[in-house]
Amino acid sequence: MPAHALLPAVNRLLQQVEETSGLPVAVAQQSDLENLATLRPATPERQAHLIVYRDADEASSYHVAFEAALLLRIVQVPAEQRVNLNEKREAREKVISQVEKLVKGSLSLALARKAGLRFYDGLMVQLRSTGPGLWADRWLFEQVPELRGLQAAVLQSQVQQNVPCLNAEVDKMGPADVVKASRAMNAAYAFQTAELVGIPPLAIPYQAAGFEALARELIAITRAEPTTADPDREIVDGWAEKLGLSRWYVWKTP
Amino acid sequence: MESTAFTLEEATFDASLLPEGSRTPGTVAFHRAVTDYFQKSYASMGGQLSVVFAAGRIEVAWEPAAPEPAGPGAPAMASIGPLLQQRRFDEARPLLETLLQLQPEHPEALYNLGVLASEEGRLEEARLLLRRAVIANAGDTHAQANAEVALGLAALRQEDRSEARQALEAAIELEPRNAFAIRSLGSLLVIAGALAAGIERFRQALAVAPDDLVTTFNLAQALLELDHQEHRDEADRLLLRVIEAQPYGELANKAKDLRGSIASRDLRAEQPDGLRQDAVSYCLQALQLFEGMDQQRFMAVLSEVAAMGQGGLQINEPGTSRRLKTLPGSWSDLALACLIHVGMKRLTPDEDSGLGIGAEYEEAVRLHGTGGTNP
Numbered sequence: 001m002p003a004h005a006l007l008p009a010v011n012r013l014l015q016q017v018e019e020t021s022g023l024p025v026a027v028a029q030q031s032d033l034e035n036l037a038t039l040r041p042a043t044p045e046r047q048a049h050l051i052v053y054r055d056a057d058e059a060s061s062y063h064v065a066f067e068a069a070l071l072l073r074i075v076q077v078p079a080e081q082r083v084n085l086n087e088k089r090e091a092r093e094k095v096i097s098q099v100e101k102l103v104k105g106s107l108s109l110a111l112a113r114k115a116g117l118r119f120y121d122g123l124m125v126q127l128r129s130t131g132p133g134l135w136a137d138r139w140l141f142e143q144v145p146e147l148r149g150l151q152a153a154v155l156q157s158q159v160q161q162n163v164p165c166l167n168a169e170v171d172k173m174g175p176a177d178v179v180k181a182s183r184a185m186n187a188a189y190a191f192q193t194a195e196l197v198g199i200p201p202l203a204i205p206y207q208a209a210g211f212e213a214l215a216r217e218l219i220a221i222t223r224a225e226p227t228t229a230d231p232d233r234e235i236v237d238g239w240a241e242k243l244g245l246s247r248w249y250v251w252k253t254p
Numbered sequence: 255m256e257s258t259a260f261t262l263e264e265a266t267f268d269a270s271l272l273p274e275g276s277r278t279p280g281t282v283a284f285h286r287a288v289t290d291y292f293q294k295s296y297a298s299m300g301g302q303l304s305v306v307f308a309a310g311r312i313e314v315a316w317e318p319a320a321p322e323p324a325g326p327g328a329p330a331m332a333s334i335g336p337l338l339q340q341r342r343f344d345e346a347r348p349l350l351e352t353l354l355q356l357q358p359e360h361p362e363a364l365y366n367l368g369v370l371a372s373e374e375g376r377l378e379e380a381r382l383l384l385r386r387a388v389i390a391n392a393g394d395t396h397a398q399a400n401a402e403v404a405l406g407l408a409a410l411r412q413e414d415r416s417e418a419r420q421a422l423e424a425a426i427e428l429e430p431r432n433a434f435a436i437r438s439l440g441s442l443l444v445i446a447g448a449l450a451a452g453i454e455r456f457r458q459a460l461a462v463a464p465d466d467l468v469t470t471f472n473l474a475q476a477l478l479e480l481d482h483q484e485h486r487d488e489a490d491r492l493l494l495r496v497i498e499a500q501p502y503g504e505l506a507n508k509a510k511d512l513r514g515s516i517a518s519r520d521l522r523a524e525q526p527d528g529l530r531q532d533a534v535s536y537c538l539q540a541l542q543l544f545e546g547m548d549q550q551r552f553m554a555v556l557s558e559v560a561a562m563g564q565g566g567l568q569i570n571e572p573g574t575s576r577r578l579k580t581l582p583g584s585w586s587d588l589a590l591a592c593l594i595h596v597g598m599k600r601l602t603p604d605e606d607s608g609l610g611i612g613a614e615y616e617e618a619v620r621l622h623g624t625g626g627t628n629p
Contacts, residue, residue, distance in 0.1 A: 005467070005500055005504075011502060022579070023579075024561040024562070025502070026502075027502035027503060047554050047561065048557055048558070064502075156255065156256065157256070160258055163258055163260045166261070167260060168262070199299075201295055201298065201299050204296065205260045207268065207271070208268060208271065208292070208295075208312075208314075209262055209266055210267070210268035212268070
């Protein structure tokens, strides 16, 4: 059978990343990957960027393009200014303690702590990735129109997978501020997708749940002209401020 | 849009979306206004909407319009086609099977079920379905050729070369410019050991579809197998074309590996009876270089060189000269190959880099151990 190939538009994008960063980009498929795709920018020890995707299907072209778009932004941040989002102990412990209270009597303390940690970590990953991800989706929509068909399928599928986060059961399991922030980020994703693919009903669940205004504010942050050399950090900080998460994390040099 | 379902607490519904006078959760007016809101919101999508109020919650479910009942066949295929394109085979299969029950010789159902069975390794079943598909598609040359190709591939997978060849030749007779059929026949001939005939078919396929990289790769591979020395240059050019056109992914990796093996063979061809002293010298240089290097810098150098090497190295081209970010000076491809080999040996002493410079490396290690200098 013919080997699975990335679409030519994606190869062009990868070449653009290589030219901009001056380092090679390796792309690999890994069937047991937890996420659809992931990005490992080059380090002083590994002088090549790595994009790994999970499924050997047509949609993987979009996932690779998405990671490449994010990478293109990352490599343009001067090396000495690059920072990683790190946890803040007090915030993490607060979430854990809230979850312990919520599940008291139904889960052991050890399991409750683990669950709390998952809520905190999950929210930080969502905060770090969703805003820049929205930027990348829109950038690809504008700059690589050849991918629009695939993009529509991938984004719609993701919106549909997120919808259950609105279900009332979720409120019983997680701290209110974590759940609300997470829903707001999903709402931003849904509203932007609805706009890009031209299907307004995709965002209806979030509109009904009262997230439209906040979602539109979050989207506006991703579209603002950057004022620093690290636009992703600006987006994350802007979102954190709107979501009440500014004191939940710190930026540290790698 | 796919079907969707979600639940909201009545109390969390955004009341500002509702007319005044109907914003109190739990009231009949609220329920009516919420239902009205969702009906208007999903109206543009058609389909079926259900809004249920229970225990203070709003349960919303929307489903797209049901597919047309399978009757004439074509409308049914219109809804199955997208599922197949999206590789949602588990959803497509029962629909195809139903269609086939209603119309036992439905050409597209036979073809698609046959292809699915083939992909899933149910080869006997696949061949039965595809033989029927060939007959059912008579009158549509393109569809019949596709069925013949699929039958040929299923037979090939079951190692029935006779039926595979017959089916692929029939496909080409129906559609002389069907590049996929021609390429598949080429592969079959190569597997059967008829290398020259297979190469001829690959060339024919490339004449029809010059940008087909799989055929380009297959041709290079077959040329090397037929006569490495005679076809080395052409094969190398073909492989380079594959890498340049599609630098990432499985096919590119295969092409890079094959170029690596060409380079390795070139190395031995240059010095068939002894050691290549230039390679010994480069290996010794690499051993000395890495010896005084801390692990972090060593990894940085090795990853850069390895990434460069992935593009294929021309180790017998004296003119090659490349620059590295992590090391000063300019480097020939042979010197880079030696850096890779020595670096790989430092990381995993029991593994071979596959570059064919093991003997030169051993000699360099011996010289290095005795405090020797470059030969």
